Amino acid sequence: MATPMELEVNGKRYAVHYPPDTSLLYVLRDELGLTGSKYGCGEGQCGACTVLIGKAPRRSCQIPVSAAAAKPITTIEGLEKDGRLHPVQQAFLDAGAFQCAFCTSGMIMSSVGLLQSNPNPSQADIVQFLQGNICRCGTHPRVIEAIHHAAKTMQEHGR
Amino acid sequence: MSGRRGNFAVEAERYEFHAAPMHQFELGRRDFFKLLGAGIAVFAIAKDARAGQETAPGPKAFHNEELPKDISAWLHVGEDGTVTGFTGKAEIGQNIRTALAQTVADELRVPFESVRMVTADTALTPFDAGTFGSRTTPTITPQLRRVANAARDLLVAAAAKEWNIAPEGLVAADAKVTDPASGRSFRYAELARGKTLAQNLPAEDPVTPATQWTIAGKAIPKVDARAFVTGRHQYTPDLRPDGLLYGKILRPPSFGATLVSCDDTAAKAMPGVVVVRDGDFIGAAAPSAHEAQSALNAIHAQWKEVPQISDKEIFAYLKKNPAPDSGDRFRKQKGSVEEALAGAAHRVDATYTVAYIAHAPLEPRAAVAQWADGKLTVWTGTQRPFANRDELADIFRLPESSVRVIVPDTGSAYGGKHTSDAAIEAARLARTAGRPVKVVWTREEEFTWAYFRPAGVIEVKSGLANDGTLTAWDFHNYHSGMSAIETPYVVANQRTEYHQVSLILRSGSYRGLAATANHFARETHMDALSRTAQIDPLEFRIRNLSDPRMRAVLDAATKSFGWPRKKTQEGQGFGLACGYEKGSYVATCAEVAVDKASGAVRVVLLTEAFECGAIVNPDGLRNQVVGAMIQGLGGALFEAIEFENGRIQNPHFATYRVPRFRDVPEIEATLLDRKDIPSAGAGETPIMAVAPAIGNAIFDATKIRLNSLPLAPNGVRTS
Numbered sequence: 001m002a003t004p005m006e007l008e009v010n011g012k013r014y015a016v017h018y019p020p021d022t023s024l025l026y027v028l029r030d031e032l033g034l035t036g037s038k039y040g041c042g043e044g045q046c047g048a049c050t051v052l053i054g055k056a057p058r059r060s061c062q063i064p065v066s067a068a069a070a071k072p073i074t075t076i077e078g079l080e081k082d083g084r085l086h087p088v089q090q091a092f093l094d095a096g097a098f099q100c101a102f103c104t105s106g107m108i109m110s111s112v113g114l115l116q117s118n119p120n121p122s123q124a125d126i127v128q129f130l131q132g133n134i135c136r137c138g139t140h141p142r143v144i145e146a147i148h149h150a151a152k153t154m155q156e157h158g159r
Numbered sequence: 160m161s162g163r164r165g166n167f168a169v170e171a172e173r174y175e176f177h178a179a180p181m182h183q184f185e186l187g188r189r190d191f192f193k194l195l196g197a198g199i200a201v202f203a204i205a206k207d208a209r210a211g212q213e214t215a216p217g218p219k220a221f222h223n224e225e226l227p228k229d230i231s232a233w234l235h236v237g238e239d240g241t242v243t244g245f246t247g248k249a250e251i252g253q254n255i256r257t258a259l260a261q262t263v264a265d266e267l268r269v270p271f272e273s274v275r276m277v278t279a280d281t282a283l284t285p286f287d288a289g290t291f292g293s294r295t296t297p298t299i300t301p302q303l304r305r306v307a308n309a310a311r312d313l314l315v316a317a318a319a320k321e322w323n324i325a326p327e328g329l330v331a332a333d334a335k336v337t338d339p340a341s342g343r344s345f346r347y348a349e350l351a352r353g354k355t356l357a358q359n360l361p362a363e364d365p366v367t368p369a370t371q372w373t374i375a376g377k378a379i380p381k382v383d384a385r386a387f388v389t390g391r392h393q394y395t396p397d398l399r400p401d402g403l404l405y406g407k408i409l410r411p412p413s414f415g416a417t418l419v420s421c422d423d424t425a426a427k428a429m430p431g432v433v434v435v436r437d438g439d440f441i442g443a444a445a446p447s448a449h450e451a452q453s454a455l456n457a458i459h460a461q462w463k464e465v466p467q468i469s470d471k472e473i474f475a476y477l478k479k480n481p482a483p484d485s486g487d488r489f490r491k492q493k494g495s496v497e498e499a500l501a502g503a504a505h506r507v508d509a510t511y512t513v514a515y516i517a518h519a520p521l522e523p524r525a526a527v528a529q530w531a532d533g534k535l536t537v538w539t540g541t542q543r544p545f546a547n548r549d550e551l552a553d554i555f556r557l558p559e560s561s562v563r564v565i566v567p568d569t570g571s572a573y574g575g576k577h578t579s580d581a582a583i584e585a586a587r588l589a590r591t592a593g594r595p596v597k598v599v600w601t602r603e604e605e606f607t608w609a610y611f612r613p614a615g616v617i618e619v620k621s622g623l624a625n626d627g628t629l630t631a632w633d634f635h636n637y638h639s640g641m642s643a644i645e646t647p648y649v650v651a652n653q654r655t656e657y658h659q660v661s662l663i664l665r666s667g668s669y670r671g672l673a674a675t676a677n678h679f680a681r682e683t684h685m686d687a688l689s690r691t692a693q694i695d696p697l698e699f700r701i702r703n704l705s706d707p708r709m710r711a712v713l714d715a716a717t718k719s720f721g722w723p724r725k726k727t728q729e730g731q732g733f734g735l736a737c738g739y740e741k742g743s744y745v746a747t748c749a750e751v752a753v754d755k756a757s758g759a760v761r762v763v764l765l766t767e768a769f770e771c772g773a774i775v776n777p778d779g780l781r782n783q784v785v786g787a788m789i790q791g792l793g794g795a796l797f798e799a800i801e802f803e804n805g806r807i808q809n810p811h812f813a814t815y816r817v818p819r820f821r822d823v824p825e826i827e828a829t830l831l832d833r834k835d836i837p838s839a840g841a842g843e844t845p846i847m848a849v850a851p852a853i854g855n856a857i858f859d860a861t862k863i864r865l866n867s868l869p870l871a872p873n874g875v876r877t878s
Contacts, residue, residue: 010485020447032445035397037391038570040521041373045812048521076390089388098378099782100252101387101870102521102570108388127820134812135569136254136521139782140823 004071009034010078020066025049027065028075036076040134046135047078050106050113051075053056057113059132075110076105087157088112092143099137107133110149145147191235191357193282198237198351199317201310202359233285234263234306236314240334240348242274244269244303247287248295249279250568251540251576252458253842255295255778257382258375261776265374266307266367269334269347276382277565281548289543293741293840296775301357304366310433311643313358317350332722340341346824369773369834376832378560378778394570395525395540396599402432404529405448406588407455410608413805416462426454433592434458438789444588444596467805468663474512477616477637482659494652496620499631503622503860505691511680512867514641514799515611515664519817522570523605525608527729528585529595534561540569540584541839546831547579551586573790574668575609606810611800612669613662615639627692634681640673643740643847645682664802671843674740675794675850679868682736682851687864696735696855697722697754706739708770708833712746713737715829717769720748723835730755731763732860736851742839743771747848748822749856758874762792762822762853768829769845784828784845791820797872816872 002017009032011014016027023042028034028051040048044062051060052074060068065122078087088111098104110136114121114129121129126147135143178718191200235243244263250256260274267274277283279290311331318336319326322343330337338345367375386392411418418439426443427434432454433444443454468476500506526539535555541547544564551558571578581598589596600608613640622631632646632653638660645655689699697717704710717735724733730753763769769784797816801808809815828845854870857863862878 017341021450021852030399032391033399035393035399038394039396039524039599040523041812042811043602043811046602068667075279085388092388093380093384096384096782098381098384098387099399099786100253100520100522100569100571101392102252102394104387105390128824130820131294132819134521134817134819135780136505136519136573136790136817138786138818138823140789140818140820141785142782144820 003066005066007065007069008072008075011072014075016065018065021064023061024051024063024068024073025066028060034075036079038102038105040102040106045132045134046106047110047130048103048106050109050133052109052113055116057110057111074109076092076109079108086151088115088146089145091146091153095142095146095149097139097142097146099139103133103135104135107135109145111143111150114147115151115154119155121147160197169282191267192355194234195243197355198235198314199310199352199354200233200235201306201313201355202233202357216767221346227614234267234303234310236267236310236347236351238348238352240269240273240346240351242269243276244276245284246276246278246303247281247284247545248734249544249566251290251572252539253295253490253568253783254381254776255290256297256568257379258775259299259303259777260382261375261379262303263307263379265372266304267311268332269380271374273334277442280542280563281565282543282563286545289546289577290541290572292561293743296771296838296840297742300731300775303364308366310552312349313356313666314347316547318345319355321345321350330699331346331395331793331796334422347697360634363828369838374778375775376773377776380778382653385628387611393567394520394522395527395538395567396522396597398527398538398567398597400527400529402596404444404446404588404592404594404596405451406444406585406596406597407440407448407451408584409443409455409458409460410604411439413460413464414467415465416426419461419463420457421458421460423458423536425835427455429454429457434590435588435591435691437587440584440587442584442588445590457824458648463685465807467803468512469803471803473614473663474616476663477614477660478658482661487653487658489598489644489657496631496633496652496654497653500620500622500633503623503630505725505806506621507623507691508620508686509684509866510616511683513617513676514868515666516615516794516798517606517611517800517815518573518575518609518669519606519812519815520571523600523602524576524581525580525597525599526585527595527597528582530586530587530589530593533557533564534565536565537582537586538567539563540572540576541566541580541582542572542574542576543579546577547582548549550579551582552699555586555590556584559560574612575671578610602812603810606800607807610665610667612674613639613666615673615676617676619680619684621684621688623688623692627694627699627702629688636677636680639676642672642739643674643677646708647709648685648700649705650703664800671740671846672846674738674843675791676868678736679850679854680739682738683854683864683866684853686734686851686858695723700737707743709737709739709746712744712768712770712829715831716746716748716766719827719829720750720764720766721766722748724750728752730860732856734852735856736855736858737845738848740844740847743769743841743844745769745844745848748854749852751853751856751860751878752859753857753875754876758877760796760857760869760871760875762796762824764825764826764827765792765849765852766829767845767848768831769841770831770833771839771841771844773834773838774830774832774836777830777832780830780841781828783841784830785826785853787843787845788826788828789818789823790823791846791852792824794868794869795850796822797851799830799869799872
């Protein structure tokens with residue numbers, strides 16, 4: 001049965017009507033039109049659907065919408081502020097850390113989550129944290145480079 | 160729509176040897192200017208629009224078709240100075256949108272930012288057989304360059320006419336035509352104003368040589384990169400036209416199963432649900448994906464299944480079951496192989512096998528279809544928009560002019576998106592629903608109902624003289640394909656043969672096609688031969704090679720690797736491989752570490768040198784080369800499709816292992832820029848030497864010769 005509930009996404013509140021076990025990803029994409037989060041597998045294996053719930057990166061395809069209602073949600077669309085890219089977005093842009101870019105929003109959201117909990121990650125930290133994000137184009141080295149660069153920028157600017 | 164599968168022979172996809180029908184471009188001159196506004200347009204009638212779309216070498220029958228007089232590319236300079244280039248190629252992550260815009264800007268002498276490329280839209284762009292075979296750079300780049308060159312001539316002539324002087328001596332630069340004598344100038348935008356001038360391309364215009372490129376050859380970032388890092392770019396699955404329904408297809412339980420009976424009463428009774436049954440096709444569309452899935456769950460279908468070959472018996476089957484019609488066969492021979500084998504000082508014979516693997520593009524197959532006034536528009540991530548259009552027209556019995564296929568920049572393909580399955584499914588549902596329908600395949604559907612890189616068996620017999628000269632080479636490939644089947648080494652007595660086998664699993668193109676399988680067998684075999692001859696593997700190759708471009712990549716890759724290296728740790732091993740295909744050269748060196756206790760293999764370092772003539776965009780090229788190396792590592796070490804009883808046993812990312820961050824070694828890619836050689840494509844060749852280099856490194860570490868891909872899905876048994 002569809003149950004009315006409220007979600008806070010990128011600082012906006014939305015009333016949604018979906019069965020409580022519907023995945024957050026479907027609600028974001030099909031009801032709210034926030035299509036930046038991607039369906040890559042629907043099994044929590046590829047990371048293309050990663051969003052932040054509170055400060056934690058989560059696979060939105062595996063989160064029932066009812067479980068996401070308690071905390072603020074940030075999607076890729078919510079990172080840019082007043083036309084300025086988030087330092088992680090800027091770092092991906094500067095490093096050319098994408099090819100087809102279908103994994104990119106999930107990569108960026110995971111990276112933002114990583115840098116919030118670990119502002120100065122080592123190479124090994126990055127590899128371990130992003131193990132659940134698949135890039136089929138093989139752009140991994142540039143993603144790692146972008147995260148190192150974003151970490152530096154964020155530390156310099158105290159973000 | 161009965162006989163749905165029957166209408167699209169899946170085998171037509173095989174090895175990219177499809178001969179598309181000829182098409183005339185339908186957008187008239189008047190429509191063209193209506194669409195883009197006044198300006199100056201130049202069209203290329205390409206004599207080579209379709210030549211060489213296939214991968215060489217191939218059977219003769221595919222090469223001698225009459226070449227069409229087709230428009231292959233065009234360009235428009237608008238009244239506001241905007242330059243628009245048109246090509247039927249699709250952007251699938253290989254960065255052609257950027258590279259082609261660079262070429263146009265370079266030749267037309269305009270800022271890069273003023274050029275936009277319209278790609279892969281059957282209503283707007285010239286016919287194109289498809290984005291495959293590494294053909295965009297070698298065919299479309301020179302055509303756009305000639306078109307841009309002709310447009311520049313037209314603009315110069317227009318300025319000369321305005322000034323009433325001769326065009327000679329006028330200079331085109333910075334989107335302006337300048338008269339150096341007087342210092343006066345016209346902007347291109349001014350010259351285009353009020354004109355509707357369309358011209359065919361003069362036969363052969365001299366174009367700017369690579370040594371004088373100013374915008375091409377530079378590491379210009381991906382066009383519209385900001386849309387990708389902000390999530391704004393809309394891939395096909397992101398499209399949401401008004402009134403959209405979500406479609407789901409009921410799949411058979413196994414390959415080849417036929418429908419016996421079907422009860423869809425309950426599904427049809429669901430509010431808002433449209434159920435379509437047409438032959439063996441059963442699908443549902445609903446206002447949400449959730450409701451569409453619920454409708455499918457409520458359909459009770461019975462299927463008749465047929466016995467199938469399993470992965471356990473596939474290689475024996477391939478050897479014993481030649482295709483009944485083996486006209487599609489490659490055979491080449493010189494000298495006397497039998498005599499040379501008999502007289503060889505050393506003999507090495509071996510059999511190699513290659514498993515089926517999946518492309519697993521992160522964007523699954525998807526399409527949005529919309530009918531209006533008997534016309535069909537489909538947005539879909541495909542490498543072959545025109546072939547998709549033809550298939551749709553054929554199946555729905557429409558003239559081609561009533562079908563439009565548009566390809567949004569797509570979340571990768573790697574050769575896996577040639578077919579129009581999702582497009583047909585969405586269109587069929589949308590026709591009954593009377594509303595637009597979106598079909599996005601699930602990951603499991605993607606792993607099951609797409610197609611695979613074919614499995615294969617390769618048998619090699621070879622002979623050496625005492626001094627390490629290769630004297631005999633007998634190479635037989637069963638089923639996996641003909642790409643790069645011929646040896647680049649100098650051998651007096653050689654026979655190369657491709658043996659066709661009927662399809663077991665639905666198979667088709669994959670990045671590099673069979674070049675990876677053929678290089679795996681050949682370069683592993685060369686390594687084994689070098690060991691028999693007791694010659695360093697690099698020295699052994701150089702001794703048997705004459706091509707200086709191959710030597711150059713070997714030299715660069717081994718230099719960057721530090722070949723020959725001394726082992727410093729237990730379990731360490733070094734290997735190399737090289738090859739040539741589709742106009743470009745590659746050499747790869749690998750360092751592996753094999754854990755003695757567990758047998759786990761870790762690739763520590765890959766160095767690769769790649770040469771594809773003059774480099775159009777070194778940054779995009781590096782991305783493609785490094786990406787191919789990482790993708791190649793998956794097929795080398797652990798990727799394999801498992802199947803039994805017509806079912807895929809590992810149709811998930813949890814069970815079909817692809818390279819992840821932890822698998823990625825240190826990588827060094829060296830790009831050799833040969834400005835004296837026309838640019839070749841680079842999407843495929845960089846993948847093909849990775850597997851043999853890794854396998855040879857594993858041998859160096861363990862003295863165990865692995866002759867099957869994947870090499871070590873569960874590690875190497877060292878005891």
